[in-house]
Amino acid sequence: MFKLTLENQAGDQLSFGHGSPFTISEIDGLYPPSATINTSQIAMMDGAKFNSSKVNMRTINIAFAIEYDAAKNRIEVFKVLKSKQWVQMNYSSQYRNVSIAGYIQSIEITYFAMKQIVTCAILCPSPYFKDAQExxxxxxxxxxxxxxxxxxxxxxxxxxxxxxxxxxxxxxxxxxxxxxxxxxxxxxxxxxxxxxxxxxxxxxxxxxxxxxxxxxxxxxxxxxxxxxxxxxxxxxxxxxxxxxxxxxxxxxxxxxxxxxxxxxxxxxxxxxxxxxxxxxxxxxx
Incomplete structure:
Protein backbone atom coordinates (compact mmCIF):
# COMPACT_ATOMS: atom_id res chain seq x y z
CA MET A 1 0.00 0.00 0.00
CA PHE A 2 1.10 3.55 -0.65
CA LYS A 3 -0.12 7.06 0.04
CA LEU A 4 0.18 9.87 -2.49
CA THR A 5 -0.61 13.59 -2.36
CA LEU A 6 -0.12 16.43 -4.84
CA GLU A 7 0.60 19.85 -3.36
CA ASN A 8 0.93 23.24 -5.07
CA GLN A 9 2.91 26.29 -3.94
CA ALA A 10 -0.07 27.65 -2.00
CA GLY A 11 -0.21 24.47 0.09
CA ASP A 12 -3.44 23.18 -1.50
CA GLN A 13 -3.48 19.39 -1.75
CA LEU A 14 -5.10 16.52 -3.58
CA SER A 15 -5.00 13.34 -1.54
CA PHE A 16 -5.41 9.83 -2.87
CA GLY A 17 -6.40 7.05 -0.54
CA HIS A 18 -9.19 5.83 1.70
CA GLY A 19 -12.04 8.35 1.85
CA SER A 20 -10.68 10.47 -1.01
CA PRO A 21 -12.97 11.51 -3.90
CA PHE A 22 -10.12 10.60 -6.26
CA THR A 23 -9.05 7.05 -7.15
CA ILE A 24 -5.73 6.41 -8.89
CA SER A 25 -5.94 4.05 -11.86
CA GLU A 26 -2.37 4.28 -13.14
CA ILE A 27 1.00 5.96 -12.40
CA ASP A 28 3.90 5.95 -14.85
CA GLY A 29 7.36 7.30 -14.12
CA LEU A 30 8.15 6.00 -10.63
CA TYR A 31 11.02 3.84 -11.92
CA PRO A 32 14.60 5.13 -12.51
CA PRO A 33 14.77 7.83 -15.21
CA SER A 34 16.45 7.33 -18.56
CA ALA A 35 19.97 8.50 -19.36
CA THR A 36 21.68 10.09 -22.36
CA ILE A 37 25.00 8.43 -23.26
CA ASN A 38 27.38 10.48 -25.42
CA THR A 39 29.83 8.52 -27.56
CA SER A 40 32.05 9.16 -30.55
CA GLN A 41 33.08 6.95 -33.44
CA ILE A 42 36.80 6.37 -33.97
CA ALA A 43 38.21 5.10 -37.23
CA MET A 44 39.45 1.50 -37.19
CA MET A 45 37.96 0.95 -33.74
CA ASP A 46 35.11 -1.44 -33.05
CA GLY A 47 32.10 0.10 -31.41
CA ALA A 48 32.51 3.62 -30.02
CA LYS A 49 34.29 5.59 -27.31
CA PHE A 50 32.35 6.68 -24.24
CA ASN A 51 32.52 10.45 -23.63
CA SER A 52 29.95 11.34 -21.00
CA SER A 53 26.52 10.55 -19.64
CA LYS A 54 23.70 12.35 -17.88
CA VAL A 55 20.36 11.47 -16.33
CA ASN A 56 17.40 13.01 -18.14
CA MET A 57 14.44 14.83 -16.68
CA ARG A 58 11.66 12.66 -15.29
CA THR A 59 8.06 12.75 -16.48
CA ILE A 60 5.41 11.36 -14.14
CA ASN A 61 1.99 10.58 -15.61
CA ILE A 62 -0.87 10.10 -13.16
CA ALA A 63 -4.32 8.93 -14.16
CA PHE A 64 -7.13 9.06 -11.60
CA ALA A 65 -10.91 8.86 -11.52
CA ILE A 66 -13.15 11.56 -10.08
CA GLU A 67 -15.82 10.09 -7.85
CA TYR A 68 -19.24 11.64 -7.20
CA ASP A 69 -19.89 14.64 -7.20
CA ALA A 70 -17.79 14.82 -10.39
CA ALA A 71 -18.48 18.47 -11.26
CA LYS A 72 -17.63 19.70 -7.76
CA ASN A 73 -14.51 17.58 -7.36
CA ARG A 74 -13.28 18.48 -10.84
CA ILE A 75 -13.12 22.12 -9.70
CA GLU A 76 -11.03 20.99 -6.71
CA VAL A 77 -8.58 19.42 -9.16
CA PHE A 78 -8.26 22.69 -11.06
CA LYS A 79 -7.50 24.56 -7.82
CA VAL A 80 -4.45 22.41 -7.16
CA LEU A 81 -3.22 21.36 -10.61
CA LYS A 82 -2.59 24.33 -12.90
CA SER A 83 -0.80 24.26 -16.25
CA LYS A 84 2.89 25.31 -16.11
CA GLN A 85 2.70 25.74 -12.33
CA TRP A 86 4.92 24.10 -9.70
CA VAL A 87 3.64 21.02 -7.90
CA GLN A 88 5.15 18.55 -5.44
CA MET A 89 4.28 14.88 -5.32
CA ASN A 90 4.61 13.25 -1.89
CA TYR A 91 4.84 9.46 -1.92
CA SER A 92 5.04 7.17 1.10
CA SER A 93 5.08 3.40 1.42
CA GLN A 94 6.28 0.82 3.91
CA TYR A 95 9.88 1.40 2.86
CA ARG A 96 10.19 4.99 1.65
CA ASN A 97 8.81 8.44 2.37
CA VAL A 98 9.87 10.74 -0.45
CA SER A 99 8.86 13.71 -2.56
CA ILE A 100 9.66 15.12 -5.99
CA ALA A 101 8.89 18.54 -7.45
CA GLY A 102 7.98 19.45 -11.01
CA TYR A 103 5.71 21.48 -13.24
CA ILE A 104 2.32 20.63 -14.70
CA GLN A 105 2.87 19.91 -18.38
CA SER A 106 -0.66 18.89 -19.29
CA ILE A 107 -4.03 17.99 -17.81
CA GLU A 108 -6.63 16.00 -19.76
CA ILE A 109 -10.14 15.00 -18.61
CA THR A 110 -12.67 12.60 -20.17
CA TYR A 111 -15.66 14.87 -19.52
CA PHE A 112 -18.39 12.65 -20.93
CA ALA A 113 -17.27 9.25 -19.71
CA MET A 114 -19.37 7.30 -17.21
CA LYS A 115 -16.58 8.04 -14.69
CA GLN A 116 -14.41 11.04 -15.49
CA ILE A 117 -10.68 10.28 -15.70
CA VAL A 118 -8.00 12.93 -15.19
CA THR A 119 -4.60 12.39 -16.80
CA CYS A 120 -1.89 14.68 -15.48
CA ALA A 121 1.71 14.93 -16.76
CA ILE A 122 4.34 16.36 -14.37
CA LEU A 123 7.75 17.31 -15.77
CA CYS A 124 10.46 17.07 -13.09
CA PRO A 125 13.70 18.95 -13.98
CA SER A 126 15.46 17.32 -11.01
CA PRO A 127 14.90 13.61 -11.68
CA TYR A 128 15.51 12.14 -8.22
CA PHE A 129 13.07 11.46 -5.38
CA LYS A 130 14.10 13.29 -2.20
CA ASP A 131 13.80 11.78 1.26
CA ALA A 132 11.26 13.57 3.43
CA GLN A 133 13.69 13.71 6.37
CA GLU A 134 16.78 15.88 6.27
Whole structure:
Protein backbone atom coordinates (compact mmCIF):
# COMPACT_ATOMS: atom_id res chain seq x y z
CA MET A 1 0.00 0.00 0.00
CA PHE A 2 1.10 3.55 -0.65
CA LYS A 3 -0.12 7.06 0.04
CA LEU A 4 0.18 9.87 -2.49
CA THR A 5 -0.61 13.59 -2.36
CA LEU A 6 -0.12 16.43 -4.84
CA GLU A 7 0.60 19.85 -3.36
CA ASN A 8 0.93 23.24 -5.07
CA GLN A 9 2.91 26.29 -3.94
CA ALA A 10 -0.07 27.65 -2.00
CA GLY A 11 -0.21 24.47 0.09
CA ASP A 12 -3.44 23.18 -1.50
CA GLN A 13 -3.48 19.39 -1.75
CA LEU A 14 -5.10 16.52 -3.58
CA SER A 15 -5.00 13.34 -1.54
CA PHE A 16 -5.41 9.83 -2.87
CA GLY A 17 -6.40 7.05 -0.54
CA HIS A 18 -9.19 5.83 1.70
CA GLY A 19 -12.04 8.35 1.85
CA SER A 20 -10.68 10.47 -1.01
CA PRO A 21 -12.97 11.51 -3.90
CA PHE A 22 -10.12 10.60 -6.26
CA THR A 23 -9.05 7.05 -7.15
CA ILE A 24 -5.73 6.41 -8.89
CA SER A 25 -5.94 4.05 -11.86
CA GLU A 26 -2.37 4.28 -13.14
CA ILE A 27 1.00 5.96 -12.40
CA ASP A 28 3.90 5.95 -14.85
CA GLY A 29 7.36 7.30 -14.12
CA LEU A 30 8.15 6.00 -10.63
CA TYR A 31 11.02 3.84 -11.92
CA PRO A 32 14.60 5.13 -12.51
CA PRO A 33 14.77 7.83 -15.21
CA SER A 34 16.45 7.33 -18.56
CA ALA A 35 19.97 8.50 -19.36
CA THR A 36 21.68 10.09 -22.36
CA ILE A 37 25.00 8.43 -23.26
CA ASN A 38 27.38 10.48 -25.42
CA THR A 39 29.83 8.52 -27.56
CA SER A 40 32.05 9.16 -30.55
CA GLN A 41 33.08 6.95 -33.44
CA ILE A 42 36.80 6.37 -33.97
CA ALA A 43 38.21 5.10 -37.23
CA MET A 44 39.45 1.50 -37.19
CA MET A 45 37.96 0.95 -33.74
CA ASP A 46 35.11 -1.44 -33.05
CA GLY A 47 32.10 0.10 -31.41
CA ALA A 48 32.51 3.62 -30.02
CA LYS A 49 34.29 5.59 -27.31
CA PHE A 50 32.35 6.68 -24.24
CA ASN A 51 32.52 10.45 -23.63
CA SER A 52 29.95 11.34 -21.00
CA SER A 53 26.52 10.55 -19.64
CA LYS A 54 23.70 12.35 -17.88
CA VAL A 55 20.36 11.47 -16.33
CA ASN A 56 17.40 13.01 -18.14
CA MET A 57 14.44 14.83 -16.68
CA ARG A 58 11.66 12.66 -15.29
CA THR A 59 8.06 12.75 -16.48
CA ILE A 60 5.41 11.36 -14.14
CA ASN A 61 1.99 10.58 -15.61
CA ILE A 62 -0.87 10.10 -13.16
CA ALA A 63 -4.32 8.93 -14.16
CA PHE A 64 -7.13 9.06 -11.60
CA ALA A 65 -10.91 8.86 -11.52
CA ILE A 66 -13.15 11.56 -10.08
CA GLU A 67 -15.82 10.09 -7.85
CA TYR A 68 -19.24 11.64 -7.20
CA ASP A 69 -19.89 14.64 -7.20
CA ALA A 70 -17.79 14.82 -10.39
CA ALA A 71 -18.48 18.47 -11.26
CA LYS A 72 -17.63 19.70 -7.76
CA ASN A 73 -14.51 17.58 -7.36
CA ARG A 74 -13.28 18.48 -10.84
CA ILE A 75 -13.12 22.12 -9.70
CA GLU A 76 -11.03 20.99 -6.71
CA VAL A 77 -8.58 19.42 -9.16
CA PHE A 78 -8.26 22.69 -11.06
CA LYS A 79 -7.50 24.56 -7.82
CA VAL A 80 -4.45 22.41 -7.16
CA LEU A 81 -3.22 21.36 -10.61
CA LYS A 82 -2.59 24.33 -12.90
CA SER A 83 -0.80 24.26 -16.25
CA LYS A 84 2.89 25.31 -16.11
CA GLN A 85 2.70 25.74 -12.33
CA TRP A 86 4.92 24.10 -9.70
CA VAL A 87 3.64 21.02 -7.90
CA GLN A 88 5.15 18.55 -5.44
CA MET A 89 4.28 14.88 -5.32
CA ASN A 90 4.61 13.25 -1.89
CA TYR A 91 4.84 9.46 -1.92
CA SER A 92 5.04 7.17 1.10
CA SER A 93 5.08 3.40 1.42
CA GLN A 94 6.28 0.82 3.91
CA TYR A 95 9.88 1.40 2.86
CA ARG A 96 10.19 4.99 1.65
CA ASN A 97 8.81 8.44 2.37
CA VAL A 98 9.87 10.74 -0.45
CA SER A 99 8.86 13.71 -2.56
CA ILE A 100 9.66 15.12 -5.99
CA ALA A 101 8.89 18.54 -7.45
CA GLY A 102 7.98 19.45 -11.01
CA TYR A 103 5.71 21.48 -13.24
CA ILE A 104 2.32 20.63 -14.70
CA GLN A 105 2.87 19.91 -18.38
CA SER A 106 -0.66 18.89 -19.29
CA ILE A 107 -4.03 17.99 -17.81
CA GLU A 108 -6.63 16.00 -19.76
CA ILE A 109 -10.14 15.00 -18.61
CA THR A 110 -12.67 12.60 -20.17
CA TYR A 111 -15.66 14.87 -19.52
CA PHE A 112 -18.39 12.65 -20.93
CA ALA A 113 -17.27 9.25 -19.71
CA MET A 114 -19.37 7.30 -17.21
CA LYS A 115 -16.58 8.04 -14.69
CA GLN A 116 -14.41 11.04 -15.49
CA ILE A 117 -10.68 10.28 -15.70
CA VAL A 118 -8.00 12.93 -15.19
CA THR A 119 -4.60 12.39 -16.80
CA CYS A 120 -1.89 14.68 -15.48
CA ALA A 121 1.71 14.93 -16.76
CA ILE A 122 4.34 16.36 -14.37
CA LEU A 123 7.75 17.31 -15.77
CA CYS A 124 10.46 17.07 -13.09
CA PRO A 125 13.70 18.95 -13.98
CA SER A 126 15.46 17.32 -11.01
CA PRO A 127 14.90 13.61 -11.68
CA TYR A 128 15.51 12.14 -8.22
CA PHE A 129 13.07 11.46 -5.38
CA LYS A 130 14.10 13.29 -2.20
CA ASP A 131 13.80 11.78 1.26
CA ALA A 132 11.26 13.57 3.43
CA GLN A 133 13.69 13.71 6.37
CA GLU A 134 16.78 15.88 6.27
CA UNK A 135 19.90 14.16 7.61
CA UNK A 136 22.09 16.25 9.95
CA UNK A 137 25.63 15.36 11.04
CA UNK A 138 27.82 17.48 13.33
CA UNK A 139 31.49 17.41 14.31
CA UNK A 140 30.65 18.80 17.74
CA UNK A 141 29.79 16.62 20.73
CA UNK A 142 28.52 18.06 24.00
CA UNK A 143 29.20 15.97 27.09
CA UNK A 144 27.08 16.72 30.12
CA UNK A 145 28.96 17.64 33.27
CA UNK A 146 26.07 18.53 35.55
CA UNK A 147 24.49 15.82 37.70
CA UNK A 148 21.89 15.61 40.45
CA UNK A 149 21.96 15.45 43.40
CA UNK A 150 24.94 17.69 44.10
CA UNK A 151 26.33 20.07 46.63
CA UNK A 152 28.73 22.88 45.79
CA UNK A 153 30.16 25.99 47.40
CA UNK A 154 31.49 27.27 44.08
CA UNK A 155 30.13 30.41 42.53
CA UNK A 156 27.77 29.98 39.55
CA UNK A 157 30.57 31.03 37.15
CA UNK A 158 32.66 28.07 38.31
CA UNK A 159 29.99 25.41 37.72
CA UNK A 160 30.64 23.42 34.52
CA UNK A 161 27.29 22.46 32.99
CA UNK A 162 28.79 20.69 29.95
CA UNK A 163 31.87 20.36 27.79
CA UNK A 164 32.09 20.79 23.99
CA UNK A 165 34.45 18.51 22.08
CA UNK A 166 35.27 18.81 18.37
CA UNK A 167 35.98 15.52 16.61
CA UNK A 168 38.83 15.26 14.08
CA UNK A 169 36.75 13.83 11.22
CA UNK A 170 33.14 13.03 10.48
CA UNK A 171 31.78 10.11 8.46
CA UNK A 172 28.55 11.08 6.72
CA UNK A 173 26.42 8.16 5.57
CA UNK A 174 24.34 8.27 2.40
CA UNK A 175 21.47 5.79 2.27
CA UNK A 176 20.30 7.06 -1.13
CA UNK A 177 21.03 5.72 -4.60
CA UNK A 178 23.19 8.55 -5.97
CA UNK A 179 25.70 11.23 -5.02
CA UNK A 180 24.07 14.32 -3.57
CA UNK A 181 24.91 17.91 -2.73
CA UNK A 182 25.27 19.01 0.88
CA UNK A 183 24.67 22.06 3.04
CA UNK A 184 27.74 22.96 5.12
CA UNK A 185 27.19 25.16 8.17
CA UNK A 186 30.23 26.64 9.94
CA UNK A 187 29.65 28.31 13.32
CA UNK A 188 32.50 30.20 14.98
CA UNK A 189 32.54 30.19 18.79
CA UNK A 190 35.78 32.22 18.64
CA UNK A 191 37.37 34.30 15.82
CA UNK A 192 38.97 32.22 13.04
CA UNK A 193 40.02 32.91 9.46
CA UNK A 194 39.80 31.13 6.11
CA UNK A 195 37.69 28.08 7.07
CA UNK A 196 38.01 25.10 4.74
CA UNK A 197 36.17 21.76 4.54
CA UNK A 198 37.57 18.87 2.53
CA UNK A 199 36.89 15.28 1.63
CA UNK A 200 39.40 13.19 3.56
CA UNK A 201 39.69 10.54 0.81
CA UNK A 202 39.76 12.63 -2.38
CA UNK A 203 41.30 15.75 -0.79
CA UNK A 204 38.84 17.92 -2.73
CA UNK A 205 37.94 20.99 -0.70
CA UNK A 206 35.80 24.09 -0.52
CA UNK A 207 36.91 27.08 1.52
CA UNK A 208 36.11 30.73 2.17
CA UNK A 209 38.79 33.44 2.29
CA UNK A 210 37.20 35.37 5.14
CA UNK A 211 37.71 36.36 8.78
CA UNK A 212 34.93 34.96 10.98
CA UNK A 213 34.00 36.65 14.25
CA UNK A 214 32.54 34.89 17.28
CA UNK A 215 28.90 34.10 16.58
CA UNK A 216 29.25 34.09 12.78
CA UNK A 217 27.55 31.44 10.63
CA UNK A 218 28.80 30.62 7.14
CA UNK A 219 26.51 28.39 5.06
CA UNK A 220 27.77 26.70 1.88
CA UNK A 221 25.16 25.00 -0.32
CA UNK A 222 26.59 22.60 -2.94
CA UNK A 223 23.29 21.20 -4.23
CA UNK A 224 22.70 21.31 -7.97
CA UNK A 225 20.87 24.51 -8.90
CA UNK A 226 21.18 25.82 -5.31
CA UNK A 227 24.90 26.68 -5.08
CA UNK A 228 25.56 29.59 -2.69
CA UNK A 229 27.87 30.88 0.06
CA UNK A 230 26.35 33.18 2.70
CA UNK A 231 27.39 34.76 5.99
CA UNK A 232 24.96 35.38 8.85
CA UNK A 233 26.29 38.02 11.26
CA UNK A 234 24.13 39.81 13.84
CA UNK A 235 20.99 38.80 11.95
CA UNK A 236 22.24 40.23 8.62
CA UNK A 237 22.88 37.87 5.68
CA UNK A 238 25.73 38.64 3.26
CA UNK A 239 26.68 36.92 0.00
CA UNK A 240 30.23 35.52 0.20
CA UNK A 241 30.28 33.79 -3.19
CA UNK A 242 33.17 35.98 -4.36
CA UNK A 243 35.23 34.93 -1.30
CA UNK A 244 35.54 31.27 -2.36
CA UNK A 245 39.11 29.99 -2.13
CA UNK A 246 40.95 29.30 -5.35
CA UNK A 247 40.76 25.62 -6.22
CA UNK A 248 37.49 25.05 -4.36
CA UNK A 249 35.12 22.39 -5.66
CA UNK A 250 31.45 21.98 -4.82
CA UNK A 251 31.79 18.96 -2.55
CA UNK A 252 29.32 16.12 -3.02
CA UNK A 253 28.35 13.30 -0.70
CA UNK A 254 29.24 10.00 -2.36
CA UNK A 255 26.56 7.35 -2.75
CA UNK A 256 28.50 5.11 -0.35
CA UNK A 257 29.22 7.92 2.14
CA UNK A 258 32.13 10.34 2.66
CA UNK A 259 34.48 11.50 5.41
CA UNK A 260 34.78 15.26 5.91
CA UNK A 261 37.29 17.25 7.97
CA UNK A 262 37.80 20.99 8.41
CA UNK A 263 40.64 23.40 9.12
CA UNK A 264 41.26 27.14 9.51
CA UNK A 265 44.01 29.53 8.45
CA UNK A 266 44.36 31.21 11.85
CA UNK A 267 42.65 30.56 15.16
CA UNK A 268 41.67 27.41 17.01
CA UNK A 269 39.88 24.94 14.71
CA UNK A 270 38.30 23.28 17.77
CA UNK A 271 36.19 26.43 18.25
CA UNK A 272 34.68 26.11 14.77
CA UNK A 273 31.58 23.91 14.71
CA UNK A 274 30.92 21.99 11.50
CA UNK A 275 27.46 20.72 10.57
CA UNK A 276 26.62 18.93 7.31
CA UNK A 277 23.04 18.50 6.13
CA UNK A 278 21.72 16.48 3.20
CA UNK A 279 18.73 14.65 1.80
CA UNK A 280 19.01 11.07 0.55
CA UNK A 281 18.12 10.88 -3.16
CA UNK A 282 16.55 7.89 -4.89
CA UNK A 283 16.21 6.88 -8.52
CA UNK A 284 12.89 5.12 -8.02
CA UNK A 285 10.32 4.04 -5.44
Missing amino acids: MIDSLVNITGAFHFPFSSTASPKQLIMGKIFNEIGMVVENDGDVDTGIIIVLYARQPVSNPKVYNYITQDYIGVQYNMLAGDHITIDTRQGEKSVTLLRNGVETNLFNYLMEGSTWLQLDANGSTFVHEVGTGDVSTLNLTIKHYNLYEGV
